Amino acid sequence: MCRKVVAEQEHVADTPLQGIGKEPPPSDVVREASISEILTGSAKEAVLRVQEYSYLAAQSVANIFSRPHYVQDTLDQMDSIGVGSLPIVLLTGFFIGAVMVLQTASQFVRFGQTSLTGDAVALALVRELGPTLTSLLVTGRCASGIASELGSMLVTEQVDAMRAMGTDPSRKLVTPRVVATVLVVPLLTTMSDFIGLVGGCVAAVFSLRLGVVQFWTRAIDALEFSDIMQGLMKSIVFAFILSTVGCYKGLTVRGGTQGVGRSTTQAVVISSVMIIVADTFLTKLALYMADKLF
Amino acid sequence: MNTPQKSEATIAFRDVRLGFDEGDIVHELSFEVYPRETLVLLGETGTGKTLSLKMAAGLMRPQEGEVNVLGHRVSEMSEKELLAFRREIGFVFQEGALFDSMTVEENVAYRLREEHVPEEEIEPKVREALRFVELEHAIDMVPSELSGGMRRRVSIARALITRPPIVLYDSPTAGLDPVTSQTIITLILRLRDTYGVTALLATHRLQDGFALANFYFDAASNRVLPNREKAAEKSEADSNTRFVVFRDGKVFFEGSTEEMAAVKDSYLKRFLV
Numbered sequence: 001m002c003r004k005v006v007a008e009q010e011h012v013a014d015t016p017l018q019g020i021g022k023e024p025p026p027s028d029v030v031r032e033a034s035i036s037e038i039l040t041g042s043a044k045e046a047v048l049r050v051q052e053y054s055y056l057a058a059q060s061v062a063n064i065f066s067r068p069h070y071v072q073d074t075l076d077q078m079d080s081i082g083v084g085s086l087p088i089v090l091l092t093g094f095f096i097g098a099v100m101v102l103q104t105a106s107q108f109v110r111f112g113q114t115s116l117t118g119d120a121v122a123l124a125l126v127r128e129l130g131p132t133l134t135s136l137l138v139t140g141r142c143a144s145g146i147a148s149e150l151g152s153m154l155v156t157e158q159v160d161a162m163r164a165m166g167t168d169p170s171r172k173l174v175t176p177r178v179v180a181t182v183l184v185v186p187l188l189t190t191m192s193d194f195i196g197l198v199g200g201c202v203a204a205v206f207s208l209r210l211g212v213v214q215f216w217t218r219a220i221d222a223l224e225f226s227d228i229m230q231g232l233m234k235s236i237v238f239a240f241i242l243s244t245v246g247c248y249k250g251l252t253v254r255g256g257t258q259g260v261g262r263s264t265t266q267a268v269v270i271s272s273v274m275i276i277v278a279d280t281f282l283t284k285l286a287l288y289m290a291d292k293l294f
Numbered sequence: 295m296n297t298p299q300k301s302e303a304t305i306a307f308r309d310v311r312l313g314f315d316e317g318d319i320v321h322e323l324s325f326e327v328y329p330r331e332t333l334v335l336l337g338e339t340g341t342g343k344t345l346s347l348k349m350a351a352g353l354m355r356p357q358e359g360e361v362n363v364l365g366h367r368v369s370e371m372s373e374k375e376l377l378a379f380r381r382e383i384g385f386v387f388q389e390g391a392l393f394d395s396m397t398v399e400e401n402v403a404y405r406l407r408e409e410h411v412p413e414e415e416i417e418p419k420v421r422e423a424l425r426f427v428e429l430e431h432a433i434d435m436v437p438s439e440l441s442g443g444m445r446r447r448v449s450i451a452r453a454l455i456t457r458p459p460i461v462l463y464d465s466p467t468a469g470l471d472p473v474t475s476q477t478i479i480t481l482i483l484r485l486r487d488t489y490g491v492t493a494l495l496a497t498h499r500l501q502d503g504f505a506l507a508n509f510y511f512d513a514a515s516n517r518v519l520p521n522r523e524k525a526a527e528k529s530e531a532d533s534n535t536r537f538v539v540f541r542d543g544k545v546f547f548e549g550s551t552e553e554m555a556a557v558k559d560s561y562l563k564r565f566l567v
Contacts (some may be wrong), residue, residue, distance in 0.1 A: 068408075157391035164351050164385035165405050165452075166377045 013187050039148070053208055056174065057244040063168075063175040073176035081142045081177075082184030089188045090195045096129055097121060097196030098203035104263065105208050108253065114208050118218030121200040126231045127286075130193040132279055135238035138185055139271045143246035146177055147267035150250025151260035159251065178243045186241035187234050193231065224291035234282050239277060242271040302393070303362070304329050304460060304492045310359035310369075312345055319345055320410040321400075323359070327366055331536060332486060332493040334503035336540075336565055337540030343496035344388070346540075349463045350494060351383050352376040360545040363458065384453030386490075388468055390445035392437040392452070398424070402452045410467040422491070423451040427481055443474035450481055461485065463495040468504055479505045480518050497557045500554075500565040507535035507551040539565065 033041075104120045142169055150173060153159050159169050204210040249267035255257045310323040320342035327333040335343045348354040350367045361369040366379055392401050400407075402420045411419075424430045427447035437445060441513035445492055446466055463482065467475035479502055485491055489508050497503065514517045537554045539547040539562060546563055547554070556563050557563065 063366035153393075156389065156394070157387045158393055160348070160353055161385065163353055163377070164380055164387075166381040166384070167408055168373070168377055228340055243503070253471065 008143055019272070023053045028210035030128060035073050053244070053248045055082060056170065056248050056251070057178075057240070059170045060174045060244060060247070063171045064179065068171065070152050070172055070176050073172065074180050077176050077180035078184050080145075081138065081180055082188060085138050085141055085170070085184075085188060085228070088137055088144060089192050092133060093130070093194075093196040094139055094199035096133060097125060097199030097201075097202045100129070100196070101203040102122055102207060103107040109208075113208065115218060117208065117210065117280070118215040119222035120183040122197060122219035122222045123227060125200070126193050126227050127246030127267075128231075128279075128283070130196060131189045131231050131234040131238060132275065134189045134192045135235060135242060135275050138181070138188065138239070139242040139268055139275065141179065143242045143249075143267045143271045144264045146243065147250040147253075148260055151253035152257075154251060154253050155260060174244075174247045174251075177247055178240065181239045182236055183245035185242075186235045189231060189235040191263060220264055222288075226286070226293075230283075230286035234279065237278055237282060240276045245271040245274065253254040302365075304331075304364060305333075305494060306360075306362040306507060307349070308362075309347070310346075310349065310356040310361060312342070312349065312356045313356065313534045318543055320540075322544055323395060323462070325538050325545055325548060327492055327494055329492055330486075330490050330508050332482075332495060332535045334506065334535065334537045335494065335540060336498065336500060336503065336537060337496075338498060341540040342543050343498075344464050347385070347464050347494060347496055350460075351380060351462055357479075365462040381409070381456065382458055382460065384456075384458040386446070386449045386461065386463045387454050388464045388466075388478070390437070391451040392440075392445055392458075393450055394437045394498055396436070397433070398429070398435050398448050399560040401437070401448060402455055404452065405456050419455060420451075423455045424448075426454065426484070440463055440549075443470055443477060444502055446470070446478050447481065450485070451476075454485060456493075457489060460492045460493070463493060463497075465497055466495070469498065475499070475502070481510070481511055482506065483518055484511045488513060498565075503535065503537055503554075504551065517562075 100119050100121045104124075105117045108114050108116050108120075153173070159173070162172060163171050192274070197216075200219070200262050201212060201215045204215045205212055246267045247262040249270070253263045255262070305327040308324050308327070309316055311321040313319055313321070315405060319340075323342070323346065325333065337343050345354060349356055350368070351363075352362055352363075352524055356369050360367060361368070366375075368376070368379065368485065369378060376498070386456060393400075396404070397415075398422055403416050406416045406419060413480060420433070421430055424433055425445070425451050429444060429447050429451065430449070432440065437448070440448065444514055450466075450537075466478050470478065473520060482493070482495070483506060486506070495502070508521055509518050510521055511517075536548065538545055538552055539554075541561060547557065547559070554562070
């Protein structure tokens with residue numbers, strides 16, 4: 001449980017890194033670290049990581065307001081993240097919409113109110129499932145891709161080469177990915193919402209024998225401006241989270257190719273957890289704002 | 295210590311210390327490189343050669359001491375100032391560090407495009423740089439199609455495209471076969487003797503250093519010749535290459551080719567074998 005710490009600074013140079021031609025350090029220069037030291041060290045490390053992440057995230061936004069801009073890189077990323085994710089987002093959205101109809105209808109049928117299915121599905125999709133599921137799908141596909149791509153560039157010294165040639169990696173690599181993700185995820189969410197309603201409609205028509213016009217009328221009438229704003233606001237925040245976490249984990253890879261794999265996994269796990277945690281607070285905020293503003 | 299040049303040093307390290315959690319990697323590190331000189335950094339793995347190059351380029355910041363390059367105090371510059379400063383430096387990374395999603399042409403032209411040089415000026419410059427490293431035919435290839443030696447040559451072409459006054463080489467022959475290593479050293483000689491660049495070369499192969507010290511590139515015959523054929527200028531040619539040997543993160547030995555060849559120290563003799 002305890003790890004060794006070096007007691008005297010002057011003995012640090014005797015570690016294996018510096019040990020050419022030297023005897024190993026005598027055993028009395030190391031001692032067991034106390035639990036409080038371990039906890040303090042871990043806490044400091046965690047705070048440092050949060051600080052580094054916050055700095056990178058802030059830098060990625062600040063870069064937008066000064067030159068140089070990498071427009072072509074941003075467009076390339078939009079193509080890769082947006083167009084590339086479209087099939088899985090649409091396919092998943094369709095079946096989520098259908099499943100939602102089947103699940104809600106099984107409850108509404110008890111009260112003889114299956115016509116309310118359109119309302120429930122529209123609200124659930126636009127407010128919650130559309131942005132959250134789309135972001136989680138993009139996280140699985142793109143946060144991992146960003147982390148592995150940047151991580152590989154880091155371990156093969158391409159990031160250093162970029163800096164050595166006078167290019168700021170946060171401008172060239174991070175900002176285009178963050179901007180592209182923040183622009184395309186709301187678009188993907190909108191398409192996912194629509195195709196989800198189409199899936200819901202298909203399920204409602206064939207399973208509940210509801211009319212197409214009836215389903216769409218109720219679904220559209222149930223939605224208010226605040227619901228759409230809530231969904232879009234969430235998708236923007238989730239996109240920012242998944243892209244910045246992907247970039248951060250990629251640019252802080254340690255330990256070669258094995259480290260790239262580890263960072264890729266961490267990028268997906270951390271982004272997913274952060275998205276779901278942020279969702280709770282954003283929902284509360286959105287409901288509060290809807291009450292006050294709309 | 296053999297420093298015949300009296301001019302101001304192009305690169306100067308003074309009492310530099312840099313360490314990580316494991317301890318200091320380099321400490322009390324001091325050396326100087328003078329204009330048009332090649333300083334060969336010799337040392338075993340982990341003695342701080344690559345870190346020294348990265349500190350010279352401002353890619354890493356020392357925790358103590360000063361690093362001065364081309365009159366800039368690199369160790370105290372902001373990242374923004376460093377980005378501009380690094381355009382005066384060519385850096386050849388150990389494995390080439392080519393951008394693997396770009397073609398050879400895009401890699402070599404990278405700096406020019408970053409500086410918004412007109413497209414019509416870029417192609418002739420890229421071709422010239424690739425011709426210099428004898429890889430003009432590979433202009434449309436991607437790095438994954440190149441051999442290890444070809445990647446280093448493209449990396450050299452990329453470093454020289456803006457004709458920087460300083461080039462930093464990080465183990466340019468590491469992992470290459472003897473013939474390819476010789477090709478790379480010949481290119482470094484050509485770069486030195488054609489453009490007169492100041493160079494810092496990290497290596498663990500003494501023969502690289504001796505080749506740089508004992509040969510020169512003759513532009514007239516387009517050949518690499520021994521310095522003895524250039525008898526009148528021999529002393530000058532020799533003085534353009536010096537050796538610094540790292541041990542335990544410090545300068546253990548600093549001297550000329552003759553001094554290096556004549557050493558009796560057992561640690562230094564390891565490099566002579």
